[in-house]
Amino acid sequence: MLTVYDYLQIRTAHAQGESVRSIAKRLHYAQKTIRKVIASVTGQPPGYTRSGPVECPKLGAVIPVIEQILKDDEQAPRKQRHTAMQLFRRLVKDHQYRGEYDQVRRYVAKVRQRERETFVPLEHRPGVRLECDFGHIHVDYPQGRRLVSVLVACWSFSQALFLIKLPTERTESVLHGLVCALSFFGLVPRELWWDNPKTVAWAIHRGRERSLNAHFAALASHYRFEPLFCMPAKGQEKPDAERSVYALQRRFGTPVPAVADDAELNGYLSAFCQTEMDRTVAGQQNTIGQNFALEKPQGLVLPRHGFDACIPRAAVVDKYQTVRVEGCRYSVPREVAFRPVTVKLYPQRIEVVREGRVVASHARLDLEHLQANASSLDPLHYLPTLLRKPAALDHSGVFGNWQLPASFEELRGTLEQVHGERAGTRQYIRVLQLLMRHPLQRVGQAIDACRHRPTLSAEIIAQKAERLAQATATAAALLGPAGCTIGAAGLDVPNLTVAPPDLRQFDQLLSVYSTEPMAQGDRDVQSPESPGDAAQAQPEGLAAADDVGGVRQALA
Numbered sequence: 408m409l410t411v412y413d414y415l416q417i418r419t420a421h422a423q424g425e426s427v428r429s430i431a432k433r434l435h436y437a438q439k440t441i442r443k444v445i446a447s448v449t450g451q452p453p454g455y456t457r458s459g460p461v462e463c464p465k466l467g468a469v470i471p472v473i474e475q476i477l478k479d480d481e482q483a484p485r486k487q488r489h490t491a492m493q494l495f496r497r498l499v500k501d502h503q504y505r506g507e508y509d510q511v512r513r514y515v516a517k518v519r520q521r522e523r524e525t526f527v528p529l530e531h532r533p534g535v536r537l538e539c540d541f542g543h544i545h546v547d548y549p550q551g552r553r554l555v556s557v558l559v560a561c562w563s564f565s566q567a568l569f570l571i572k573l574p575t576e577r578t579e580s581v582l583h584g585l586v587c588a589l590s591f592f593g594l595v596p597r598e599l600w601w602d603n604p605k606t607v608a609w610a611i612h613r614g615r616e617r618s619l620n621a622h623f624a625a626l627a628s629h630y631r632f633e634p635l636f637c638m639p640a641k642g643q644e645k646p647d648a649e650r651s652v653y654a655l656q657r658r659f660g661t662p663v664p665a666v667a668d669d670a671e672l673n674g675y676l677s678a679f680c681q682t683e684m685d686r687t688v689a690g691q692q693n694t695i696g697q698n699f700a701l702e703k704p705q706g707l708v709l710p711r712h713g714f715d716a717c718i719p720r721a722a723v724v725d726k727y728q729t730v731r732v733e734g735c736r737y738s739v740p741r742e743v744a745f746r747p748v749t750v751k752l753y754p755q756r757i758e759v760v761r762e763g764r765v766v767a768s769h770a771r772l773d774l775e776h777l778q779a780n781a782s783s784l785d786p787l788h789y790l791p792t793l794l795r796k797p798a799a800l801d802h803s804g805v806f807g808n809w810q811l812p813a814s815f816e817e818l819r820g821t822l823e824q825v826h827g828e829r830a831g832t833r834q835y836i837r838v839l840q841l842l843m844r845h846p847l848q849r850v851g852q853a854i855d856a857c858r859h860r861p862t863l864s865a866e867i868i869a870q871k872a873e874r875l876a877q878a879t880a881t882a883a884a885l886l887g888p889a890g891c892t893i894g895a896a897g898l899d900v901p902n903l904t905v906a907p908p909d910l911r912q913f914d915q916l917l918s919v920y921s922t923e924p925m926a927q928g929d930r931d932v933q934s935p936e937s938p939g940d941a942a943q944a945q946p947e948g949l950a951a952a953d954d955v956g957g958v959r960q961a962l963a
Contacts, residue, residue, distance in 0.1 A: 409436075409444065411451050417444045465506035466514060469498050473511070477518055485640070491515045526643075531563040533698075534705025537596035537632075538563060538648035539585070541576055541604075544660035546672060552663070557676070558584035560592075561651040565698035567592065568651055568683050570659070570676040572669055573754060574773070578606040578622050580754045582716035585626060591680070592699075594706035595630045600645045603636055611639060622718060629714045631707055717751040717758075724748060728788055730759060736782040738805075739767040741791045790840045797832055812847075814854050815839075818868075825863055837865035845872050849879075 413434075420430050427445070431438045447453075463470070473494065480488040489497070491512040498504035498511065542557045556576050560569040569588040573580040581604075589595055601607050603617070610618035617636050619627070627634045637644040659679050666672040684696035691698070722730040724744050729736040732750050739748065743761045751758040752771070759767040769783040786809045793799060793806075800806050818838065823831030841850050853871040857863060 409440070409452055414444055414447065414450055414452060417441055418447075418450060421445050463510070465504070466510045469502050469504050470514070472498065472502055473514060474518070477515070532705065533564045533702045534594070534707075535597045536563040536600060537561070537588075537598070538600045538645040538651075539588075540602060540642075540645065540648040540652055542652035542655045544656055545663050546572075546660075547663055547665040549667060555672070556580075557655060558588070559648055559651045559655060560585070560588040561647045562592075562596070562699065562702055563647050565702050566647065566683075566688050566695050567699040567702070568654070568680050568695075570655060570680055572672050572676065574669075574771075575754065576604070576606060577754075578620055579716065579718045579752050581606055582622060582626055582714075582718075583754045586714055586716045589630060589709065591677075593709065594703050595709060596632055596706055598635050599627070599632045600635050600637065600648070602642060602645075603639060607634075608636055611636075626714060626716070629710060631710075715751070717753050720750045720752065722748055722750050722759075728792075729782065729784070732757060734780065735772045736780070736784075737767065737769045738782075738784040738788045740788050742766070787842060790836075790843055793836050793839070794833065797829075797836055800832065800836065812851050814851055814858070818854050818858060818863075821858065821863060822865075834865045838868050841869055841872055845876060849875050 417430055417434065417436075421427070421441075427438050427441050430436075431441045434441075476489055476494060476497070492508065494515060495504075495508045495511045504511075537560055539558065539560050542559050543554055544557060545552050546555050555572050556574075558569075558571050558573055558581070561567070569591050571584050571587050573584050585599075603611055605620075607620055607623050608617035609620055612618065615636060615638070617634075619634060623634065642649055659676070664672065664675060666675065684699065685694055687694050720732065722732065724730055724739050724746055726744070727736075727738075728741060728744050729738050730748060730750055732752065737750075737757060737759065739759050743759075743766050746761065748766070749760045751760060754771070756771050757769050758765050767785065767788065769785070772781050772783055784805045786805050789799070789803075789805050815838075819831070819835040822834045822838075825831065826834055838850070838854070841853075845853075850868075850872055852875055853868050857868050857871050860867065
């Protein structure tokens with residue numbers, strides 16, 4: 408068989424004028440062969456070409472069966488399709504195949520290679536496309552190693568990256584994470600791409616049509632981006648987010664990060680994203696940060712007003728001053744008892760809203776690590792009711808689990824020694840009710856300043872707390888012009904002076920209980936012998952416990 412070197416020798420000899428007969432005689436080839444080489448268009452040997460298809464005496468009889476099985480597999484679940492070995496076993500058992508496995512394997516590989524999906528290289532314009540996904544890494548906390556969810560957002564043009572650890576992958580976490588991502592980037596994409604999670608798109612229709620989650624649709628409307636989704640099981644349609652998940656796991660998460668809490672982890676993730684801005688992607692000349700600067704003029708500007716990333720739910724406050732959300736109970740003030748409220752679910756907290764005003768805020772309970780009927784009860788919400796039901800102070804978990812400074816417990820013992828057990832307890836409850844108007848530190852300072860007085864009472868401590876409040880307001884007024892303080896937003900807020908409450912009216916009530924024996928168990932504050940005096944003796948307690956409707960009716 409002639410090689411390319413033989414072709415070179417023959418064609419150059421003929422080009423120099425040597426005859427075909429002379430070349431054939433010298434190189435010992437037939438003249439017909441020499442003429443074919445000289446007439447070659449390419450100047451190279453033509454190579455081997457089969458004259459016909461290869462015969463498969465054993466496999467050929469079952470090739471139609473193999474083709475049909477592979478065609479049926481296209482409709483089967485991905486993990487329940489035939490492998491080459493499983494197909495070979497089926498041919499031997501059901502179709503009496505007597506050939507070798509390797510013949511079946513090579514034919515199946517050839518068929519599947521012929522049907523493999525191919526792609527068209529894409530180019531993305533700046534400021535258009537942002538891809539999102541969730542990645543998962545293990546993190547070492549003081550309590551042990553945990554698998555956490557991290558929201559990944561990546562720009563397709565510049566590869567600019569944002570990462571944030573979220574407590575869950577629920578809708579409220581998705582909303583919060585996207586709000587943080589857009590705030591981090593400082594601009595809004597024209598298209599936001601997702602897979603098809605139920606928290607974002609609850610129904611998949613023909614093609615790319617989706618039924619959006621109402622809260623995600625509200626987010627898209629607020630920021631004015633177009634929500635787009637990959638086809639089912641086609642995660643490769645957002646390759647930038649998939650590569651970013653790989654970077655999260657291999658580059659940030661290796662070795663396994665050790666942090667004290669989620670705030671520290673998110674700080675490290677933010678620093679990692681900032682460091683990525685200085686990296687140059689393979690095949691690019693500019694850094695990620697330089698390419699991201701080209702995205703900003705082409706993207707959409709952030710809205711002037713922020714988006715409230717929460718899931719609102721309607722609820723009704725029950726007789727225990729709690730609202731039930733996701734099997735957990737959260738306390739609210741007495742003034743909204745038995746009334747409809749709106750509960751705003753955030754990833755890590757809940758807010759209870761009544762008539763546009765936040766009346767209660769709690770850290771959100773983690774249902775995965777709590778038993779059923781878990782509750783978050785704020786003792787301050789139950790203080791207005793405590794004077795009517797003083798026995799609850801010692802028989803309720805709300806107050807039993809209340810962590811107060813040691814000075815409070817010492818104060819209770821002192822008051823009970825001075826005024827008697829029952830009257831001293833009510834004096835102590837009135838001191839606790841000061842926490843509704845003053846911070847804990849101020850009330851603690853008032854207690855420390857008055858504890859050594861021989862005639863100690865709740866009124867004396869209240870007056871001291873008011874004087875401390877006025878001193879604080881005076882000191883703050885010196886920092887602002889004309890008796891005004893400067894708020895966080897740079898606005899002048901006038902200082903309002905409230906006269907200290909006159910708690911001497913409670914003396915009548917206390918005298919009733921100090922002179923008349925009480926039956927065991929809880930008893931209403933109002934004495935049956937002096938109903939009028941008892942009603943007038945509780946202006947502070949009743950005012951705090953009254954609902955809004957009752958106050959309006961009284962004013963009318």
